[in-house]
Amino acid sequence: MIIQQFYDKGLAHGSYAVIRTGKMIVIDPARDPQPYYDFAAQHDADIVGVIETHPHADFVSSHLEIHQTTAAIIYVSKLTGAEYPHESFDDGDVIQLNDIKLKSINTPGHSPDSICILVEDENGKDTALFTGDTLFVGDVGRPDLRENVGNITAKKEELARQMYHSTRNKLMKLPHSVVVYPAHGPGSLCGKSMSPDLTSTIGREIRENYALQLMDELAFVKTLTADQPFVPKYFGSDVEINKKGAAGFIDSISKVLKPGKGYQIQPNILIIDTRPKLDFRYAHLSGAINLQDGEKFETWLGSIINPGEEFYLIAKTDADLDRMIKKTAKIGYEQYIKAAFTLPDNASAKLADIDLDDFIAHPDSFTIVDVRNHTETANGLIFASSITIPLPELRERVSEIPTDKPIVVHCAAGYRSAAAVSILAATITKVPVYDLGEVVTEFANA
CATH class of the missing domain: 3.40.250.10 (Rhodanese-like domain)
Known part of the structure; x- marks a missing residue:
């Protein structure tokens, strides 16, 4: 048996191929299917199946395209309400891949229709678990993305309760040696505290994962629903795209x-x-x-x-x-x-350069805008007088920024502030708008 992880660092997304004696199944594929075709050709294998652990919010999947190109069967929970050709894959359902088995486990929590896939090897031993967005290394999937989208919607508190039971009654009862292959790694917004590691074991997660420690259901719900990262605008749209097939x-x-x-x-x-x-x-x-x-x-x-x-x-x-x-x-x-x-030849707009000496000497002469996320600013401001507006909210909240003084924008390292300055400079013309850029790290470490 061959298990291959394909990792997209940009979206912190892990997809997988499982090959056994010339047959291959793809799990949670990314938008571009070519890497899976290439891998199948490299191993002289036929792609016979595609499994979606749930309709993803953070990327568009190629499951329908792979089906249309290879005639591979798409497997997904019946709860998904999939609008593409598929076979349901829920508790008790098994895909026979030559002499190994892929077994479905319904694990609602991140979404009502989430499943995990347990692999039983040729010797009848449970060896691997593809956990989708249910279980990550060091974390579990956030429960607040399906309140308004998808075939089945549920409040975050209800999904958090379901996650409690999915982890305790199903995943934590598996052999500790089972290898965990999640759909996301650090940097993904589908969880809040993922480990840098991209694989784990059930035993390690039981020992180290904060969400799998001993606590009652109420404490779990409070812990899981607290301090989740922001939800990008596109997440709901991608759930609907993946439900239909892209x-x-x-x-x-x-x-x-x-x-x-x-x-x-x-x-x-x-x-x-x-x-x-x-x-x-x-x-x-x-x-x-x-x-x-x-x-x-x-x-x-x-x-x-x-x-x-x-x-x-x-x-x-x-x-x-x-x-x-x-x-x-x-x-x-x-x-x-x-x-x-x-860029066209007639592009002539420019941004103003900040005079750092002036800013350091007279910070009160500037309106300072902190565009870090709420979870970051909750841990303290770099400049006490800052106005805090996270970058994803900035276009809608420009009017909240006073224009009686020059404006200085910062984030944590310079990437977001570059975007923020351009957003503000396009709207605010009364006073200059400056980007503090990477220099902010000197203030943060002071």
Whole structure:
């Protein structure tokens, strides 16, 4: 038996292939199915099945495309209400992959329709568990993403109670040697305190995972529902896309308009400029948001822009542009790109450079905006007089920022503040808006 993890660091997403004697099953596949096709070809295997542990909120899955390309059967819980061809896969259901078995376990908690997949090897021993978003290394799935979307909705407190019983009555009763393969790692917004490790064992999680320690149901519910990270704007939309099945990856990105020089952009359409912030600072289109290419680009794109909101996409080179279009497709946002192009020659807008000496000497002469998340600012402010507005909320809350003094924006390390400054500078023209950038770390460590 071969188990292969495919890990997308940008979305902190782990998908898997299980191969046994020429047959392969894919679990929780990413939007681009090509890596699974390549792996199957490398091992001379046929893809015969795709399993979805639940309709994912944080990325678009290629389960339907894989089915359409390979005729692989899609397996998913009947509770999902899947609108694509599938076979139900719930408690007691078994997929026979030659001489090994993949057994479904219903584990509601992160979502009402979550399942885990237990692998029984050729010797009849339970050896591996694909846990989806139910159990992570050091954490369990957040319970607050299905209050308003999906085939079945549930309040976070009810899902937290279900998670308590799923972990105690099902997963924690498995052999301690069973290897845990989760769908996410550190940095994912589907949990709040994941370990850097990408695999574990049931025994280790029972010993070390805060959510699996001895506590009653009420204490568990309070613990699990507290201090969860923000919910990006796109999460609900992706649940619905995955419930229906997404369009093919290559076909969808090929439809993005990439006009040449001289293309006339339309007013009142958002512009997302993915170039490095120094390039952006000294030349960009008026009103553009600087959302730099980086490991978390997809998450921030889907946190700042609403599903269905059209935008232009700008990159530094044509190669960069192709890569960024693929990144938008990971969360299903390629369909909202009005056009994608490199920076036009007439881009002349600039951002102001901060005078650090003046800021350090006279901080009270500036309005300071902290765009870190609530969980970060709850642990203390870097500047006591700061106004706190998390980046995902900034576009909607610009009017709350006074304009009687120059504005200085900061985050924790400089990425979010670059985006925030561009958002504010596009709206606020009465006073200059400055980015404190990476220098903020000197103040935070002082």
